[in-house]
Amino acid sequence: MNFSSAALARIIPFAAFMGLLALRGLLPESQTLDPRWIYGLSVLVVGGLLAWYWREYGELVRQNLPTRREALWSIGVGLIVFGLWIHLDAPWMQLGEPTASFLPLDAEGRLIWPLIALRWIGAALIVPVMEELFWRSYLMRWIESPQFETVSPQRVGLKAIVLSTFVFMLAHTLWLGAIVAGLAYAWLYVRTGKLWTAVIAHAVTNGVLGLWVIHSGQWQFW
Helix, strand or coil: CCCCHHHHHHHHHHHHHHHHHHHHHHCCCCCCCCHHHHHHHHHHHHHHHHHHCHHHCHHHCHHHCCCHHHHHHHHHHHHHHHHHHCCCCCHHHECCCCCCCCCCECCCCCECHHHHHHHHHHHHHHHHHHHHHHHHHHHHHHHHCCCHHHCCHHHCCHHHHHHHHHHHHHCCCEHHHHHHHHHHHHHHHHHHCCHHHHHHHHHHHHHHHHHHHHHHCCHHHC
16 A cells, blocks of 8 residues: 555654554563653654655645634533543443553652653643644545545545544553544544644643643552
């Protein structure tokens, strides 16, 4: 299968993130190597790839920024998804165990703030851009048509929305929360035709979730 430059620009950052996530889950903790710091490498690598491919992301140029009303809708949707996410955690709503748990505490139970900062930056600033470019901008439109660049998000059908959300769900432990989040972000993208709305909502969800996790100590949500 031949991938266009636009497709590769959306696939490679996501693949790099997932590969480093898998590596972090496979590496055992030792006195010489703490696999939690691989998340910092993920932030640098994925952030660097997004910067490298930025010219390929026509949907994220200044001209496609949301209006004030659209931005407020995005923030509201992001907050609603956060509120639902932390309550959709019953055992039957979980799909296996996390690939790589993240507990930013030292041996005495004290917070490791550099780790927390890296995690929050990655979750709130890097992941929303990377994931929305892959899940919504690429995969959802590709399901609609392999020539995904020609597909207007406002013309994406129900089949593409459902299938892309299903695959999005498989990448998350909280499967029901992932379905809600995936459908919410897809709805914003299809409704407005602007990827920034999905990115903003995703960033709000992850950013507020991170602050809540730090405050509450509910590390299982990270």
